[in-house]
Each structure stands twice: as C-alpha cells, then as structure tokens.
Amino acid sequence: MTTDTSDAAGVFEAHRSALTGVAYRILGTASDAEDVVQEAWPRWSGADRAGIEDPRAYLVTIVSRLAIDRLRSARARRESYVGEWLPEPVSDLPDGADRAELADTVEFAFLVVLETLSPLERAVFVLREAFQMPYAEIAEIIERSESATRQLSRRARDHVRERRPRFEADRSARRRITERFLRACVEGDLDGLKGLLAEDATLVGDGGGKARAPLRVLLGRDKVGRFLMALPGSFEKFLASIGAPAADIRVEVGEVNGAPALICAAAGRIVAAVVLDVDGGRIRNVYLVANPDKMSHLRLPDPS
Structure with a gap:
C-alpha cells in the first residue's frame, strides 16, 4: 500500500475545490459539503493509490457517494424542520478556476429546483450537466446500469427544465x-x-x-x-x-x-x-x- 502521505495530501488539495463544488451542488449546504470532503480524506489517504489511474475520478466517486448518503439522511431530518428549508447561501463559489463555466449551476434558484429531485436524480444531474461526466462513469458512481443512469438523467433534466425560468434576465x-x-x-x-x-x-x-x-x-x-x-x-x-x-x-x-x-x-x-x-x-x-x-x-x- 502506498504510504506517502505528503503526496496523497498534495493530490487531494489539488482537487479539493472541485470536490467541494460537487458536494455542494448535491447537498445544497456548504457546511455539509465541506464535511463530506473531509470524510473523503481518510478513504483517499488509506487507499492503494498505486493502482488508481485517475485520482480525480476516484475522489469524485468517493465524494459523490458520501454526499448521496448524507443527502438521504438530511432529507429525513428535514421532515421535522421548522418552516420551509432553503439551500445554504454562499458568497464565494466553491470551484476556484472553474467558476466561469460552472457559476450558473450553483445559482440559488437553481439549487432550489434541485431540491425537488431525489438524491440519485440530483447526483446524476449534477455530475452530467454541471461536470459533463460520461454516463458510464456516473453509472459506476451510483452503482446502477448505464441505461438506468440515462433514464435518471433524462427524468431529472425534464424536471429541472419545467421549473426553471423561461426568460432569464442577464x-x-x-x-x-x-x-x-x-x-x-x-x-x-x-x-x-x-x-x-x-x-x-x-x-x-x-x-x-x-x-x-x-x-x-x-x-x-x-x-x-x-x-x-x-x-x-x-x-x-x-x-x-x-x-x-x-x-x-x-x-x-x-x-x-x-x-x-x-x-x-x-x-x-x-x-x-x-x-x-x-x-x-x-x-x-x-x-x-x-x-x-x-x-x-x-x-x-x-x-x-
């Protein structure tokens, strides 16, 4: 097993911003997104990294699965939430250099729409529409067949399109x-x-x-x-x-x-x-x- 912790930390930090962006879009809560990314660290540092060809894909898989699990439990807790629940607003976007390309997928009203999706639909939508991941990779992340993943994506995309503004202002x-x-x-x-x-x-x-x-x-x-x-x-x-x-x-x-x-x-x-x-x-x-x-x-x- 690879034991170079400093090398592992360097790779992890290089992808932290993107990982936080994935988690925030799936969860809608910045503090939970940061927690999920921290939870991913021991899984990465303890992995046999010599056999990992694409560290970013590996890390996105870990973070996405953790975020889906956390979202499921959060949805159950929100049943006792007082009043309406809205996403956690942020002043600084979580994607660093990717800000220009990804800004519209983190807008507040957009995150509100994402709240109407199931956890799996939301994860598939985020990974496909925001990060342009191939269906085969997303299917592996959510542990579903590629055809089932495509169906989830189509359903989520149609659902979002129905609820987004028709004439968005610049x-x-x-x-x-x-x-x-x-x-x-x-x-x-x-x-x-x-x-x-x-x-x-x-x-x-x-x-x-x-x-x-x-x-x-x-x-x-x-x-x-x-x-x-x-x-x-x-x-x-x-x-x-x-x-x-x-x-x-x-x-x-x-x-x-x-x-x-x-x-x-x-x-x-x-x-x-x-x-x-x-x-x-x-x-x-x-x-x-x-x-x-x-x-x-x-x-x-x-x-x-």
Whole structure:
C-alpha cells in the first residue's frame, strides 16, 4: 500500500475545490459539503493509490457517494424542520478556476429546483450537466446500469427544465432589479415594490425556527409586498433586543451564489440574505434565508 502521505495530501488539495463544488451542488449546504470532503480524506489517504489511474475520478466517486448518503439522511431530518428549508447561501463559489463555466449551476434558484429531485436524480444531474461526466462513469458512481443512469438523467433534466425560468434576465438586468427592490423596501414604497413583483410572485422564507420568517410560502404580490414592507421593523426589534442602535442596520447588494442579491447585517453580524428569482423582467420568487446557522459562508461586499 502506498504510504506517502505528503503526496496523497498534495493530490487531494489539488482537487479539493472541485470536490467541494460537487458536494455542494448535491447537498445544497456548504457546511455539509465541506464535511463530506473531509470524510473523503481518510478513504483517499488509506487507499492503494498505486493502482488508481485517475485520482480525480476516484475522489469524485468517493465524494459523490458520501454526499448521496448524507443527502438521504438530511432529507429525513428535514421532515421535522421548522418552516420551509432553503439551500445554504454562499458568497464565494466553491470551484476556484472553474467558476466561469460552472457559476450558473450553483445559482440559488437553481439549487432550489434541485431540491425537488431525489438524491440519485440530483447526483446524476449534477455530475452530467454541471461536470459533463460520461454516463458510464456516473453509472459506476451510483452503482446502477448505464441505461438506468440515462433514464435518471433524462427524468431529472425534464424536471429541472419545467421549473426553471423561461426568460432569464442577464446579470446587469438582475442587478438593476435588485437595486430597485432594495430602494423600494428602504423607502417603504409598496406600490413601487409591487410593480417589480409578478402577480403570482412567491416568498419562501427559511428561519429554521430561530429567526423571523414565514412558516409557509407566501403567494401573490400583495402578501409578498406587505411582508417585505414589515422587514425593516423586524431588524429594529432584533437590534433593540441586543441593545444596539437602529443605525447599525446595513443592507447591501452583494454576491450570493454568483448572482446579485441582498445581504443584510445588523450590529455587525450578517442576519439574512434575500435572493430574487427574475423571470421576464419581473421577480417571480423571493428567497429569504434568515436561519443563523446558514450565515457563516456569507460576507458583506467591500465598500467601494
């Protein structure tokens, strides 16, 4: 058995970013993705690496299988989750040099759609659509036949296509809409805000029972608009509870999962992210992540 630990560590570190990217797309949780990659290390360091022709493929296999198992157990635990569950937002994408090619497959709204797939469908979709892996390799990873893997891929792809926006806005348009959204919320302009929302807009909140967020999905521009108008007051109540002045509220347009979004801080700590799903020039879905357990991978943009 190969015992050169330093060589094993060097190879592992060279692929860590890509492995984290695979795990995050399968799991939707950055902290779990990092844990899965760490779990892969002893399996790699203890393997007979002399017989491994493609270290990257070997490592992706390990990480994918671990992520699928973890996702299955996570789905079972989420049955007792308080309110709606949303992915964990990140400010920095996990793929390093691959960022440009893979950014669209880690966008927040895209990860929300992936939550509607089964663990196997999700893994197959990620490995095929995001990382362009051959079906034969994916079949080996998930321990299914190649024909069954192709069926899983086709079903997942059709499912995702049905739920993705038909008229996605480009990055500059999304930023302009995000800035107008922020301005309307700050100024208390309900009519202006409703003008940005699609008639059937939804708001999905994730407070995890630890922060203020709707327990159920809000449907319709009126309900969504009125809830958003009340958000500044909830931040002020939070500040009052810890003895901080209202001036300590800061909301910035920043980067969340590679796209423009609002990052909210109070008394120096990030307390929420608001991600807008824009379709046809209107905001179709508003995702509010306020669970404090999901804030550790966010940061406020640097002052310009």
